[in-house]
Amino acid sequence: MELSGSEIIAQFLKDEGVEYLFGYPGGAVLHIYDALFQADEVKHILVRHEQAAVHAADGYARSSGKTGVALVTSGPGMTNAVTGIATAYLDSIPLVVLTGQVPTAVIGSDAFQEVDSVGISRPCVKHNFLVKDVKDLAETLKKAFYVASTGRPGPVVVDIPKDITDPNIKIPYTYQASISMRSYNPVIKGHQYQIKKAMELILRARHPVFYTGGGVVLSNASQSLRTLVQRLGFPITSTLMGLGAYPASDDQWLGMLGMHGTYEANMAMHETDVLIAVGARFDDRITGHLEHFCPNAKIIHIDIDPSSISKNVKVDVPIVGDVDDVLTSMLKLLKEDQDNTDKEAIKDWWKKIKQWRKKNCLKYNKKTKVIKPQYVIEKLHEVTKGEAYISSDVGQHQMFAAQYYKFDKPRQWINSGGLGTMGFGLPAAMGVQLAHLDKTVACVTGEGSIQMNIQELATCLQYQLPIKIINLNNRYLGMVRQWQEFFYEGRYAMSYMDSIPDFVKLAESYGHVGMQVDQTSDVEDALKEAFAMKDKLVFIDFITNREENVYPMIAAGKGQHEMELAPDSELV
């Protein structure tokens, strides 16, 4: 088959099984758009800003497990995409981002809409390519998908100069189903000796705890994790990125750990003697002050990325490999060994944990007239029966969603954990909804974050995406305000949001349904009404308590055991 560069791109995406392409046209990608238009195979979603294209592809990838694909033009198209690319990079999400480039002959001449895309993206991609010859195009695209989706996943940028996509230059094309690269061979199988050593530690443990992260979700290891944890009877906590990999409704679940984690999770971490870290990377939001981190623990660390191991915290038994593969091997060993855990010690350990649980650290006063953001999330959980896909933006609302929406399934919770990108929620929800057309999708956001990509309401209308937007509107950049209250003596520099739009009218002007709720007693009915509108996007503006804080909290630089609980937590 003889095809031009632009036709190769269209044909390759089809052959690779790409369902959606999120993008925005421009000069350098016009040939590609023309070919896509004529082929009409891959569904193209026209966003309203390139950042949203990448976030939408990202939301699609996180919720489906497939590689997300975005297409943007050169120059500003590419620079707008960078925030999306960095977001995916920090959370290890498989993406392929195709960026247009000026023609090869003028690269380096400061041509119109030229930027050094490979240079700009280099520090925030897993890998990137500049295609210099149309003959390399198909193979480069294959490599991009291969690198993005294997090992520790991540975004890959393919920069394509306009002349490479010239419709008049045709070359033979065949789809290559698989590819190997001599310089890229991720380790999948864990080392058996290390796994044995880990199991010995696990069976001797008296105060063990599982600390799991996004790697469990990425590796689709939820099932093996559940089986292993339940067989052992150990407590389990997870990072923000790992929520849902283990069911929050299960009794062995301690809740999230870290800066805004539960009292029981952080105390268990502090007193554990064997920490089993699975697909988590000891981020500073988890460890707090490193000197006080798990002071008594032997640490087992399972991760596919060798550079994650002993980066922040020195570990005792490192296991490099795919999480699911390693957990499956552990389960096999456990079967051979039967159940030799120290049952008495584990029983005592649970007694201690139950004491911590009694603090009921997520308690809050539900009887206020003014709406508590926590209450909205709890009701959201009830009304959606815990089955909705929840995307979030970044800030207090994100923490409330993580704490109060009890996620039971992996890939149900979609948020920007590593980079903390405001403006992620709505475009990510679009990707989620497209990946799951018949499922309920809600975007938990705040009046600050939602305005960072509000223009995507138009995209939602164009493609009839019935997302429910839960806007926790406290007229403040809540998390910034909280830090200013705690650490800057209440000087609220620029954290007050003035001139907030009328979100009801705003939603309506984009052709959606807008609602506003300002009393606790109306929250449940409003949610029921909104979610009953199956084919409509509904924007619910909840006017919430202005100066609500997220608790518990470990201040930056403090140890895990130095949590601050809500001041009125014992009273309510």
Next chain:
Amino acid sequence: MRHIISILLENESGALSRVAGLFSARAYNIESLTVAPTEDPTLSRMTLVTRGSDEIIEQITKQLNKLVDVVKLNDLNVHGVHHIEREMMLIKVKATGSKRDEIMRLTTIFRGNVIDVTPNSYTIELTGTSDKLDAFVGAFECDTILETVRSGVMGIARGNSALHA
């Protein structure tokens, strides 16, 4: 501690900037870096000299290995590896009157070669460890030296073991 890391990487545009970018992004230091294609033109061989604690060197090698363009690498300063290192220097010095003989003698002592001569100057080629080159530079008075250029360190392991793709 000082470590010499030998890296075999794809001979592709941008590969060098990936390595250099990694060092600046993660605040590691590079003392010297030299790179050129190998006998296999699809591969480049890089020798990189850096300094750091054991933990930092471990992270450096892991992060380098993670770069998709890096095919293989070898830390020449780990336990059990013996290595040879060489650096080359071209040095141009003032050479007039009686100084000309003295500089010739010095060059012979250091096993260097004079590779260019003018009535007022010599250009000398010298190969050895970085220490030796430093010593040679130290043997001249400051105002004698007109110009120096050094290649950066190259290293290779002793014995039969070889770094190849």
